[in-house]
Amino acid sequence: MAINFNRKILLEDGQEYYGYGFGAAGDKVLEIVFNTSMVGYQEILSDPSYTDQAVVMTYPLIGNYGMAEEDYESAHPSIGALIVREYNDEPSNFRSAATLGDVMKKCGIVGVWGVDTRKLNRSIRDFGSRRALVTDAATPREKGLQLLKESSLPTDAVSRVSRKTPEEFPAEQARFHVAAIDCGMKQNIVRSLNKRGCSVTIVPWDTTAETIRSLQPDGVFISNGPGDPTDVPQTIETIRQLLGTVPIFGICLGHQIISLAYGARTYKLKFGHRGGNHPVKNLETGKIEITSQNHSYAVDTDSLAHTPLQVTHVNLLDQTVEGVKCEKDRVFSVQYHPESAPGPQDSAYLFDRFIHMMEEGGTNHA
Numbered sequence: 001m002a003i004n005f006n007r008k009i010l011l012e013d014g015q016e017y018y019g020y021g022f023g024a025a026g027d028k029v030l031e032i033v034f035n036t037s038m039v040g041y042q043e044i045l046s047d048p049s050y051t052d053q054a055v056v057m058t059y060p061l062i063g064n065y066g067m068a069e070e071d072y073e074s075a076h077p078s079i080g081a082l083i084v085r086e087y088n089d090e091p092s093n094f095r096s097a098a099t100l101g102d103v104m105k106k107c108g109i110v111g112v113w114g115v116d117t118r119k120l121n122r123s124i125r126d127f128g129s130r131r132a133l134v135t136d137a138a139t140p141r142e143k144g145l146q147l148l149k150e151s152s153l154p155t156d157a158v159s160r161v162s163r164k165t166p167e168e169f170p171a172e173q174a175r176f177h178v179a180a181i182d183c184g185m186k187q188n189i190v191r192s193l194n195k196r197g198c199s200v201t202i203v204p205w206d207t208t209a210e211t212i213r214s215l216q217p218d219g220v221f222i223s224n225g226p227g228d229p230t231d232v233p234q235t236i237e238t239i240r241q242l243l244g245t246v247p248i249f250g251i252c253l254g255h256q257i258i259s260l261a262y263g264a265r266t267y268k269l270k271f272g273h274r275g276g277n278h279p280v281k282n283l284e285t286g287k288i289e290i291t292s293q294n295h296s297y298a299v300d301t302d303s304l305a306h307t308p309l310q311v312t313h314v315n316l317l318d319q320t321v322e323g324v325k326c327e328k329d330r331v332f333s334v335q336y337h338p339e340s341a342p343g344p345q346d347s348a349y350l351f352d353r354f355i356h357m358m359e360e361g362g363t364n365h366a
C-alpha cells in the first residue's frame with residue numbers, strides 16, 4: 001500500500017484496491033459493477049437504478065466537464081459510490097454549475113479515485129459482480145471482511161427511490177395521458193414522453209391497479225429501477241391486473257416486471273450490462289441498434305415459452321433477451337434504455353411505437 005492512499009475498496013473475496021477519497025466520506029457496503037460509457041457520468045450518477053451499487057468507470061478521466069443543471073436524471077442522486085482512475089476537480093464547461101465531487105458530497109455519495117480501475121474491472125469481468133466495502137485505507141482487512149460477511153444488500157431500494165406521492169408532468173400540447181409507475185424513473189423518459197405529446201402522471205411503485213385505472217390513462221408506463229425485480233411483488237401484481245386492459249410499455253426493471261407478470265422468470269447475470277455501445281438486434285426489422293444499458297438481471301429465454309410473450313430483441317454479445325411483446329394485449333418492453341441519457345439514440349423509435357399503440361385507441365376495459 002502506498003503511504004498516502006487514504007481510501008480503499010475491499011471485495012468480499014479479500015482483494016483490496018487503494019485510492020484517494022472524493023465526494024462524501026464514510027463506510028459503505030455495496031455491490032461492485034462496472035460501466036463502459038465514455039461520457040455521461042452525470043446521468044449515471046443520478047440514475048436511481050444504481051442505488052446500492054459502487055460503479056467503476058472503465059473510462060479513465062471523470063469530472064472534466066462538471067455537472068450541468070439540466071442533465072440530472074433524478075432530483076436526489078442515490079448511486080452507492082463512484083470509483084474512477086483520474087478525478088478532475090476543475091471542470092471546463094460553460095454549462096457546469098458544480099463539480100462532480102461537490103455534488104457527491106452534498107448527496108452523501110462516496111468516491112474513490114486513483115484506483116487501478118483496469119485491474120479492478122477485469123476482476124469484475126472475470127469473477128463477476130461482488131459485494132464490496134468502501135472504507136478508509138487504515139480499516140483492518142479482517143474487520144472489513146467480517147463486516148462484509150455480516151451485512152447483506154438491502155432489498156427495499158425501489159421503495160426508497162420511488163416518489164411517495166403522484167407528480168404531474170404535463171405536455172405542452174397533450175394528445176395522450178400516460179400513467180407512469182415510478183420504480184426509480186429516469187427523467188429523460190418523462191422528457192421523451194412529453195416531447196411526443198404525452199402528459200405524464202407519475203405514481204409511486206406500490207400504486208394499485210384500481211388507482212391507476214381511476215386515472216383513466218391512455219397508456220401505462222413502467223420504469224427502470226434498482227435491485228432484483230422479484231423484490232417488488234406488489235408492482236408485478238399491479239401490472240398483472242392491468243395486462244390486456246390498456247397499452248403498456250416497460251423499460252429495464254419495467255421490462256423484467258412485465259415478464260414476471262406474465263409468468264416468465266428472471267436471473268442474475270455474472271456482471272451485467274452497463275455501457276453505451278451494446279449491440280441489440282431487432283428481430284422484427286433485422287436492424288442492429290447500438291444501445292445504452294444498465295442492468296444485472298435478465299429475462300430467462302426458456303421461461304418465455306409458457307407465456308404469450310414473444311422475443312422482439314436480442315443482445316448480440318451474449319444472446320440474452322432484450323425485448324418482448326404481447327401484441328394481443330398491446331404490451332411491449334425492452335431491457336435496454338431507449339431514452340439513452342447517456343448513450344446513443346438509435347432506439348428512440350420505441351417511444352413512437354407506444355404513441356402509435358395509444359393512437360390506435362380505446363382501452364379494452366374488462
Ligand SMILES: NC(=O)CC[C@H](N)C(=O)O
Binds near residue numbers: 223228296
Ligand atoms: N436500469 C434498470 O432498470 C435495472 C433493472 C434491475 N435493477 C437490474 O439490475 O437488472
